[in-house]
Amino acid sequence: MTPxxxxxxxxCQMNERDSEILAGMLQEMGYQxxxxxxxxxxxxxNTCCVRETAENKVWGRIGELKALKSENPDLIIGICxxxxxxxxxxxxxRRRAPHVELVFGTHNVHRLPELVGKIKEERQAVVDIWExxxxxxxxxxxxxxxxxxxxxxxxxxxxxxCTYCIVPYVRGRERSRHPEDITREVAxxxxxxxxxxxxxxxxxxxxxxxxxxxxxxxxxxxKLDIVDGLARIxxxxxxxxxxxxxxxxxxxxxEKVCEHFHLPVQAGSNEVLKKMNRGYTKExxxELVGKIxxxxxxxxxxxxxxxxxxxxxxxxxxxxxDLLEQVRFDAAFTFIYNKRSGTPAAEMSGQVxxxxxxERIQQLITLxxxxxxxxxxxxxxxxxxxxxxxxxxxxxDLMEGRTRTNxxxxxxxxxxxxxxxxxxxxTESGTWHLDGELDLSKSSRSLPPL
Numbered sequence: 001m002t003p004x005x006x007x008x009x010x011x012c013q014m015n016e017r018d019s020e021i022l023a024g025m026l027q028e029m030g031y032q033x034x035x036x037x038x039x040x041x042x043x044x045x046n047t048c049c050v051r052e053t054a055e056n057k058v059w060g061r062i063g064e065l066k067a068l069k070s071e072n073p074d075l076i077i078g079i080c081x082x083x084x085x086x087x088x089x090x091x092x093x094r095r096r097a098p099h100v101e102l103v104f105g106t107h108n109v110h111r112l113p114e115l116v117g118k119i120k121e122e123r124q125a126v127v128d129i130w131e132x133x134x135x136x137x138x139x140x141x142x143x144x145x146x147x148x149x150x151x152x153x154x155x156x157x158x159x160x161x162c163t164y165c166i167v168p169y170v171r172g173r174e175r176s177r178h179p180e181d182i183t184r185e186v187a188x189x190x191x192x193x194x195x196x197x198x199x200x201x202x203x204x205x206x207x208x209x210x211x212x213x214x215x216x217x218x219x220x221x222x223k224l225d226i227v228d229g230l231a232r233i234x235x236x237x238x239x240x241x242x243x244x245x246x247x248x249x250x251x252x253x254x255e256k257v258c259e260h261f262h263l264p265v266q267a268g269s270n271e272v273l274k275k276m277n278r279g280y281t282k283e284x285x286x287e288l289v290g291k292i293x294x295x296x297x298x299x300x301x302x303x304x305x306x307x308x309x310x311x312x313x314x315x316x317x318x319x320x321x322d323l324l325e326q327v328r329f330d331a332a333f334t335f336i337y338n339k340r341s342g343t344p345a346a347e348m349s350g351q352v353x354x355x356x357x358x359e360r361i362q363q364l365i366t367l368x369x370x371x372x373x374x375x376x377x378x379x380x381x382x383x384x385x386x387x388x389x390x391x392x393x394x395x396x397d398l399m400e401g402r403t404r405t406n407x408x409x410x411x412x413x414x415x416x417x418x419x420x421x422x423x424x425x426x427t428e429s430g431t432w433h434l435d436g437e438l439d440l441s442k443s444s445r446s447l448p449p450l
Contacts, residue, residue: 005031006040010058011048013200013236014171015081017151018109019046022080024141025112033143038068042076042116044102047083049166052338055083062097069099076119078102080109085170086342090127101125106171110137133157133172138181148389148419149234150194154182154220158202160239162266163277163344164309164337167202176208179220186227195387195419196232197224204235205242218250225254231421232387232404233257237264240288241279252295259296260406263288264304268323269316272309275348282323289327300330300375300405307364308337308357311350317360324367330375330407332368336361369431376407376429383425383439384409388417400433408433 005026009019022044023033034040045061048054062079069075077100084090085105093103101119104111107130115126136156144150157172158165186197199220201207208215217235224233233256240263251257263285267273270281280288292299305320324332336357339346386401386409399413401422410433411424428435 003031003041004034005042006037007044009046017153020142021140023143028141045079047081049083066099080104082170090129103127105129107133149196150189152197153200155201155207166340190229199235203239218247225256258404259299262302266306268320272316302331303329304333306335306337307360308352310348328371373431379426386424388420390418409436411436
């Protein structure tokens with residue numbers, strides 16, 4: 001019978017993209033996917049360690065798989081990703097979960113076929129963690145997630161060393177793919193029917209600094225903007241410190257780059273930002289927002305926020321609330337700070353009490369929800385171009401899609417509309433999405449069929 005694989009992915013879009021590559025390699029090896037974990041011949045856990053909760057989820061799933069290994073000794077269980085790249089984690093996995101036979105990291109994903117082959121040949125566990133990053137391996141097979149959007153990694157690693165973040169330690173230093181390779185991949189995705197690409201990097205604004213000759217993220221966006229058949233370009237994530245004036249100008253002039261700016265600010269207090277090693281101040285962040293809105297008035301701006309960072313006082317927290325009132329973000333991902341061993345912040349004095357963190361996060365969420373509702377209310381009666389993503393999971397009579405500013409819109413339609421650019425007039429607003437109806441008075445752009 002055809003062997004089967006099952007991949008469990010934890011964490012960010014970078015991990016989702018890595019899992020697509022893992023799936024592609026497994027299928028080239030003759031495996032086929034299965035959604036039923038108990039039918040799999042190989043199970044991979046692609047892990048995250050940015051927060052302790054993510055790591056705890058991984059340990060829970062590892063424990064659940066022990067019974068499957070007992071029932072099927074030939075089952076290969078593997079773990080990879082950011083969690084395994086931490087010092088001594090591989091040994092910890094083998095000690096706590098000996099039923100996990102394969103352990104590898106973020107730098108050697110491309111070696112999966114070789115590692116699986118070694119397990120089958122030698123019938124013993126394989127641990128292969130590269131301490132430092134190697135060169136980028138292009139043209140790996142990939143099994144893409146179906147839909148209108150495809151992920152495209154443009155760079156790996158991070159050089160920022162924010163004091164709370166473990167990413168530079170587990171993803172390595174910044175390494176950019178050559179623009180020709182990225183452009184070729186995007187053109188191939190368009191030929192396969194994808195309408196939108198999401199460019200991925202820990203800090204896309206640093207793209208190209210390590211290339212010879214030097215290039216910038218703005219240059220890459222200009223190259224992709226002329227790819228025939230591509231409807232939209234998005235990117236994740238930007239660092240406010242590196243978002244320069246030229247990049248704003250290029251986005252403003254672009255046909256395909258969406259007017260959605262995700263700018264993780266993390267805190268509104270200059271004292272906290274300095275401790276975080278973010279490299280900007282509240283004032284410079286507000287200046288950046290002002291420049292964006294001066295060039296692109298209809299742009300949406302979203303952010304990430306951390307409460308309870310070591311040493312954060314009541315006054316520091318009020319500075320964050322003030323920042324929300326001034327910027328009026330369309331949405332924010334909010335997090336309670338928790339320690340990650342191996343990061344400088346974990347050893348800082350002034351750790352904030354859990355109860356204080358909980359109270360602050362609730363205040364933050366309440367304020368941001370109000371602002372999000374008010375921002376969405378301003379969309380009533382406006383018509384937006386929507387890239388239809390498919391049938392809404394909660395109501396099969398509704399279709400869903402996103403505005404160029406990344407607002408989710410639900411409207412009446414049929415599955416045949418998937419992948420089309422349609423004009424939708426907003427009729428109702430909520431905190432998390434907008435409701436609308438097709439605006440037949442406005443023409444929609446045509447795209448090649450999916």
